[in-house]
Amino acid sequence: MPGPDPAGPEELALLQYTSGSTTQPRGVMLSHRALLANQEMLRRHFAVEPGNTLVSWLPTYHDMGLCLGILQPLYSGAQAVVMAPETFVMRPERWLRALSGRPGAMTAAPDTAYAWCTRRTREAAKTGLDLSGWRVAITGAEPIRPETLRGFQSAFGGCGLPATAATPAYGLAEATLFVTSSPADAPPTVRSYARDALAAGRAEEAAGVELVSCGEPAPGVEIAIVDPATLHVLPPRRVGEIWVRSPANGTGYWGRPELSRETFDVRLKSHGRGWLRTGDLGFLDGPELFVTGRRKDVIVVNGANYHPQDFEVLATAAHPLFDGELAVACWTGERVTILVEAADRTDPGALTTAAAAAVRAVTAELPVDTEVVAVTRGRIPRTTSGKPRRHECARRFRDGEVPVLTRWPQRKRLPDTG
Known part of the structure; x- marks a missing residue:
């Protein structure tokens, strides 16, 4: 009725x-x-x-x-x-x-x-x-x-x-x-x-x-x-x-x-x-x-529009350790950073290998400077429907509030020459 x-x-x-x-x-x-x-x-x-x-x-x-x-x-x-x-x-x-x-x-x-x-x-x-x-x-x-x-x-x-x-x-x-x-x-x-x-x-x-x-x-x-x-x-x-x-x-x-x-x-x-x-x-x-x-999530690089999903799908498909995990791509000022959740007890060396594979997979398809960061599972903020809050992710990452398990490339800080 x-x-x-x-x-x-x-x-x-x-x-x-x-x-x-x-x-x-x-x-x-x-x-x-x-x-x-x-x-x-x-x-x-x-x-x-x-x-x-x-x-x-x-x-x-x-x-x-x-x-x-x-x-x-x-x-x-x-x-x-x-x-x-x-x-x-x-x-x-x-x-x-x-x-x-x-x-x-x-x-x-x-x-x-x-x-x-x-x-x-x-x-x-x-x-x-x-x-x-x-x-x-x-x-x-x-x-x-x-x-x-x-x-x-x-x-x-x-x-x-x-x-x-x-x-x-x-x-x-x-x-x-x-x-x-x-x-x-x-x-x-x-x-x-x-x-x-x-x-x-x-x-x-x-x-x-x-x-x-x-x-x-x-x-x-x-x-x-x-x-x-x-x-x-x-x-x-x-x-x-x-x-x-x-x-x-x-x-x-x-x-x-x-x-x-x-x-x-x-x-x-x-x-x-x-x-x-x-x-x-x-x-x-x-x-x-x-x-x-x-x-508001569109990433503009050299006049081209990229959606975060473009990066996230490629990253999670690149290695079995990332398969099925939540990934969030966001612009962090100089490059695209892809945060991928992983279990705390995963071997750090294996995670680094997975992050490197993800970077290779992404940059082979998208001409954008990219880094992949493995983070503790459950620490990526989400909405009530389970969608990642990308801008909040970027802020927390920049402010050092996200526990990092590993990252690739492992960028070294240049010495301060005064």
């Missing part, structure tokens, strides 16, 4: 960590109308029915955890299984157990959660798992990594996980949650684009960077790819800032009127007012949205 008609003028302040926040939570003001409109989008797109079960371990102050884990079951009449976040973190197979044997099961989590589940679930824990009924596994919180999708399917396909379960999507708290999604009954779409062309702002299909489609906008939602300097809409396959016009858009940030005006009700040169500036970068290839990163 569908929920009530999206109506009602009353507003509430919803405190969340937004995708662009680097320091503290921003209070996003959402109207009752926006909440209901987004719930109806979710219900229709994912065909949520009372017979479905939505399983969530995400905290309820997170937009995905609140809207999908709590509100959607109430709105659609579906069943809900709600777990404590620490339950998943300590033993991720408990998430799979909660989904096992449930026809029409649905869940949502950031990309990092699927990677964590793949790494931490041992073969013995898969015994008895029946994931054949897992219909929708929404994955979001950019970037969505192709290797995560493939690794998760490889790890749990033997437990019956359908190849169509993974459902990449794009959303943000400022739009309540849901903006775009791939179909719920088809495998994810992954395409490869030329690295040099992407650095110049063009999406040209060729061997190079693999990107995951986040699908098409929900009905009633408009997306524009905008040149942030001129505010003109860019043509297809041109990289620009993602702008959204939706009945589920928020009305502003609590107590921050200037920032609200700059974000929630901006005007395009040829498309009028009412647009939300997301701060995310991407492009449209046909009707599908591909997200390339955050505007």
Whole structure:
């Protein structure tokens, strides 16, 4: 049964960590109308029915955890299984157990959660798992990594996980949650684009960077790819800032009127007012949205634009010790520094070898001065959705607040000649 008609003028302040926040939570003001409109989008797109079960371990102050884990079951009449976040973190197979044997099961989590589940679930824990009924596994919180999708399917396909379960999507708290999604009954779409062309702002299909489609906008939602300097809409396959016009858009940030005006009700040169500036970068290839990163995270070197993911993927794939570990690339003043998490007890010599291999792999593809630093696991700051806070990483690294296990190149300080 569908929920009530999206109506009602009353507003509430919803405190969340937004995708662009680097320091503290921003209070996003959402109207009752926006909440209901987004719930109806979710219900229709994912065909949520009372017979479905939505399983969530995400905290309820997170937009995905609140809207999908709590509100959607109430709105659609579906069943809900709600777990404590620490339950998943300590033993991720408990998430799979909660989904096992449930026809029409649905869940949502950031990309990092699927990677964590793949790494931490041992073969013995898969015994008895029946994931054949897992219909929708929404994955979001950019970037969505192709290797995560493939690794998760490889790890749990033997437990019956359908190849169509993974459902990449794009959303943000400022739009309540849901903006775009791939179909719920088809495998994810992954395409490869030329690295040099992407650095110049063009999406040209060729061997190079693999990107995951986040699908098409929900009905009633408009997306524009905008040149942030001129505010003109860019043509297809041109990289620009993602702008959204939706009945589920928020009305502003609590107590921050200037920032609200700059974000929630901006005007395009040829498309009028009412647009939300997301701060995310991407492009449209046909009707599908591909997200390339955050505007404020772009690294500009010699006039070329590089996204942190370009460095991170190459570094973690370069050596088994870094495989599956969290990596964060950031500009630290003179070069790109890639921080890669590792266990404290890893042999220092082996870590140095891995760091050197990562530098070679990165610089073979990207003409940028790069260093790789192995740091203690768990010391990279993240948002509530598991995404690294890159600017905070750079600050802590410059200020010596990040425990360094090893680095490459091992730069020597020149003697002070006075």
